[in-house]
Amino acid sequence: MKATAWLRRGSPFVWVSGGLLAFALLMITTLVGYIAIKGLGFYWPKPLVELTTTTGPVLGEVTGHEAATAEDPERIQIRTANRDILGQDFRWVPVSEIQARTTPPEALVIERLENGTFFGSLWRITQDGKVLAEGPGAPEEARRRLAEAKALQRRIQSMEKDEVGSLNQKLEDLRLRRRKLEAKGEPTAQAEAAEADLHNRFQHLQEELEAFRAQSNGLQVTLRTVDGQEKELSLAGVIRIIPVNTIGLPRKVSVYLARLWEFVWDDPRESNTEGGVFPAIFGTVMMVMLMSIMVVPLGVMAALYLREYAKDGLAVRLVRVAVNNLAGVPSIVFGVFGLGFFVYTLGGSIDALFFPEKLPTPTFGTGGILWASLTLALLTVPVVIVATEEAIASVPRSLREASLALGATKWQTIRQVVLPGAMPGILTGLILAMARGAGEVAPLMLTGVVKLAPSLPLDAQAPFLHLDRKFMHLGFHIYDVGFQSPNSEAAKPMVFMTTLLLLGIVVALNIFALRLRRKLRARMGGSTF
Amino acid sequence: MDPETHLPLPEPVVLGGGRDEALPAVQPLEGKPASLPLTDTAALVAPPALEVERLNLWYGAKQALFDIDLQVRKNTVMSLIGPSGCGKSTLLRSLNRMNDLVDSVRIEGSVRLGSEDLYAPGVDVIELRKRMGMVFQKSNPFPKSIFENVAYGLRVQGEKDRLTLEEAVETSLKGAGLWEEVKDRLKESALGLSGGQQQRLCIARALAVRPEVLLMDEPCSALDPIATARVEELIFELKKEFTIVIVTHSMQQAARVSDFTAFFWLGKVVETDLTEKIFTNPTNRMTEDYITGRFG
Numbered sequence: 001m002k003a004t005a006w007l008r009r010g011s012p013f014v015w016v017s018g019g020l021l022a023f024a025l026l027m028i029t030t031l032v033g034y035i036a037i038k039g040l041g042f043y044w045p046k047p048l049v050e051l052t053t054t055t056g057p058v059l060g061e062v063t064g065h066e067a068a069t070a071e072d073p074e075r076i077q078i079r080t081a082n083r084d085i086l087g088q089d090f091r092w093v094p095v096s097e098i099q100a101r102t103t104p105p106e107a108l109v110i111e112r113l114e115n116g117t118f119f120g121s122l123w124r125i126t127q128d129g130k131v132l133a134e135g136p137g138a139p140e141e142a143r144r145r146l147a148e149a150k151a152l153q154r155r156i157q158s159m160e161k162d163e164v165g166s167l168n169q170k171l172e173d174l175r176l177r178r179r180k181l182e183a184k185g186e187p188t189a190q191a192e193a194a195e196a197d198l199h200n201r202f203q204h205l206q207e208e209l210e211a212f213r214a215q216s217n218g219l220q221v222t223l224r225t226v227d228g229q230e231k232e233l234s235l236a237g238v239i240r241i242i243p244v245n246t247i248g249l250p251r252k253v254s255v256y257l258a259r260l261w262e263f264v265w266d267d268p269r270e271s272n273t274e275g276g277v278f279p280a281i282f283g284t285v286m287m288v289m290l291m292s293i294m295v296v297p298l299g300v301m302a303a304l305y306l307r308e309y310a311k312d313g314l315a316v317r318l319v320r321v322a323v324n325n326l327a328g329v330p331s332i333v334f335g336v337f338g339l340g341f342f343v344y345t346l347g348g349s350i351d352a353l354f355f356p357e358k359l360p361t362p363t364f365g366t367g368g369i370l371w372a373s374l375t376l377a378l379l380t381v382p383v384v385i386v387a388t389e390e391a392i393a394s395v396p397r398s399l400r401e402a403s404l405a406l407g408a409t410k411w412q413t414i415r416q417v418v419l420p421g422a423m424p425g426i427l428t429g430l431i432l433a434m435a436r437g438a439g440e441v442a443p444l445m446l447t448g449v450v451k452l453a454p455s456l457p458l459d460a461q462a463p464f465l466h467l468d469r470k471f472m473h474l475g476f477h478i479y480d481v482g483f484q485s486p487n488s489e490a491a492k493p494m495v496f497m498t499t500l501l502l503l504g505i506v507v508a509l510n511i512f513a514l515r516l517r518r519k520l521r522a523r524m525g526g527s528t529f
Numbered sequence: 530m531d532p533e534t535h536l537p538l539p540e541p542v543v544l545g546g547g548r549d550e551a552l553p554a555v556q557p558l559e560g561k562p563a564s565l566p567l568t569d570t571a572a573l574v575a576p577p578a579l580e581v582e583r584l585n586l587w588y589g590a591k592q593a594l595f596d597i598d599l600q601v602r603k604n605t606v607m608s609l610i611g612p613s614g615c616g617k618s619t620l621l622r623s624l625n626r627m628n629d630l631v632d633s634v635r636i637e638g639s640v641r642l643g644s645e646d647l648y649a650p651g652v653d654v655i656e657l658r659k660r661m662g663m664v665f666q667k668s669n670p671f672p673k674s675i676f677e678n679v680a681y682g683l684r685v686q687g688e689k690d691r692l693t694l695e696e697a698v699e700t701s702l703k704g705a706g707l708w709e710e711v712k713d714r715l716k717e718s719a720l721g722l723s724g725g726q727q728q729r730l731c732i733a734r735a736l737a738v739r740p741e742v743l744l745m746d747e748p749c750s751a752l753d754p755i756a757t758a759r760v761e762e763l764i765f766e767l768k769k770e771f772t773i774v775i776v777t778h779s780m781q782q783a784a785r786v787s788d789f790t791a792f793f794w795l796g797k798v799v800e801t802d803l804t805e806k807i808f809t810n811p812t813n814r815m816t817e818d819y820i821t822g823r824f825g
Contacts, residue, residue: 398669402731405625406682407659407738416685417671523672523718 039496299384335443338375391425725756
């Protein structure tokens with residue numbers, strides 16, 4: 001009797017649904033938690049351990065442990081870094097070979113621009129061959145001079161990037177103009193003179209740069225590995241020097257934050273396995289924004305016509321079915337379409353019409369952020385159409401009638417009453433579209449994403465917005481770093497960090513749209529929804 | 530303090546219970562000078578503003594209105610009463626061609642506003658609706674500011690001049706008796722007003738386009754008695770300038786505000802006459818039964 005009452009109230013279903021919700025939540029938390037721990041943990045400075053083994057000393061971070069198996073004895077994994085000397089970053093050491101284990105205070109973690117991190121000691125620092133410090137005092141001296149060396153390095157970099165870059169740009173423009181003139185058969189002497197002048201300036205700049213480089217290279221440090229091998233390096237190539245075994249918690253925290261900062265704001269190095277992912281963040285956000293700008297008008301117009309103007313009949317029903325099915329088409333199919341139609345056909349025609357002097361180098365006839373965003377807009381437009389249609393339908397009839405009764409035309413009513421009332425619903429559609437668009441990788445690989453883009457699609461060079469440029473994307477970055485990298489073990493933390501960042505960006509974009517929607521809803525007085 | 534609370538409640542109108550009893554005279558509305566008769570004498574001689582002739586209306590195959598003949602005189606209030614589903618609102622919505630929005634509607638007959646037939650081919654419906662203001666059953670202000678609500682009708686007609694708009698908004702709000710309450714917060718959302726204020730705002734909005742006829746579809750059905758009294762008072766004021774057709778379910782309201790009353794039943798006009806006559810001495814037995822509460 002009691003059991004029937006229990007069943008009749010539906011208690012088991014409440015429990016099952018509650019339980020399943022808890023399970024789903026648990027899965028999501030585990031997912032995010034796992035990624036966060038794996039990614040964020042990597043940047044915490046870990047102690048350097050020196051192992052004395054039968055085959056010589058080993059210095060590094062302990063990163064793994066494996067119990068004995070049939071083939072292998074019990075062993076630990078050490079991250080030894082020093083890729084340039086040892087050939088790889090990681091090494092397995094059988095536990096049976098370990099004779100002693102210490103954490104030497106003089107061990108340094110030296111992060112370098114090239115060849116990854118160095119574990120060992122800093123033995124000597126010289127300036128133009130003169131020894132500035134040698135032995136135990138050398139690391140302190142090197143740290144003191146690091147800021148100065150870095151400032152010089154930044155100056156050189158900005159010169160290379162901005163001044164040389166803009167000169168190159170001008171030279172290229174001139175070359176194109178000359179080619180245009182040649183094609184028309186007009187005199188080119190003036191263009192040639194200007195070109196020569198630019199060449200002169202270019203030469204001058206190169207000399208200046210050379211001088212700076214020599215100054216920068218004058219400051220050399222000698223690094224020494226635990227087994228006594230030495231390595232000379234320009235101090236400018238050093239990012240930071242961390243006496244990791246002797247610093248306290250505050251220094252560790254500051255190192256940690258500096259590394260995180262570098263990850264978010266720096267350019268990638270060493271075929272994307274080190275450095276930061278800023279270009280990928282920028283590319284992802286910009287691509288999603290461009291997509292939103294394109295998908296909203298497209299979807300809203302289509303939905304408006306379907307809902308307000310088209311006569312309900314077989315044709316409209318067919319269109320609706322088609323739109324809904326479009327949402328289920330695999331994204332790579334859109335990629336193929338984007339490549340075939342946007343890139344080759346549309347882009348090719350644009351090149352032939354507007355940029356003939358650059359051919360055979362394509363301008364728009366190759367993948368770029370414009371085509372990638374358009375492809376994604378096409379991919380996500382069904383979501384916006386469906387959401388907008390529902391939002392339009394939910395604008396109360398009484399408001400439309402009020403407007404019409406005041407002598408407004410249908411279009412005025414749509415413009416003044418229906419669309420503002422449907423705005424929150426349209427934004428819901430946009431949120432869904434953005435969430436889908438930000439996570440797509442497959443169609444982008446065909447339409448404009450690259451492993452490493454030399455410049456951002458938005459910069460200080462006219463016309464500022466370069467829609468034809470290829471770009472980097474976090475989703476593709478994950479794939480590239482994790483599966484296409486020559487050094488995948490070292491790139492593992494990058495994969496997790498990039499994943500975390502991609503998640504974060506999707507969440508941030510969604511929160512932005514949600515807030516916008518809440519604001520709009522408040523203005524609508526909550527009456528429409 | 531909300532000015533609405535200062536208003537006295539309208540006196541309840543007591544209608545006769547039995548058929549044999551003589552109906553007591555209807556109490557005059559509060560605020561309306563008692564010396565005046567319920568129907569202004571001027572109303573009796575006023576020229577017709579709106580003439581409905583042999584209007585038939587179908588929703589698909591179902592006929593909703595049968596041969597409606599109705600005359601509304603200029604600057605009078607005509608109330609349409611009758612049980613639910615008898616076609617009062619349908620007729621009202623036919624007067625400004627709001628029924629055009631329903632796909633399956635078919636209409637025969639004519640409605641003349643002045644000299645123009647609303648259903649003649651080639652009539653500009655948009656122009657027509659400007660001449661026929663409408664107030665709906667449930668107040669439906671736009672989710673815009675109070676100012677923009679009232680200015681809406683002018684704005685869609687292309688009026689851009691700030692001064693003209695401000696003037697029209699002020700006049701309309703004064704006309705709807707709302708000015709004093711909202712003049713300091715014209716920029717605020719109309720959705721923050723009380724129900725009664727919202728309905729008066731909707732009336733002001735309709736007034737702003739200076740219509741000739743004001744159609745009111747049960748304007749007080751969602752309002753409390755105090756707000757109802759204010760709207761009724763307003764109707765009494767408005768008829769000096771506008772011709773008003775009002776659909777109401779409240780017999781008391783019809784008696785209080787209107788000069789003429791038409792009783793609808795199953796899509797037909799059963800009786801139409803001076804309100805006084807309908808409520809004191811109806812010709813038709815059915816009208817009497819309905820008014821005295823025997824059916825409907």
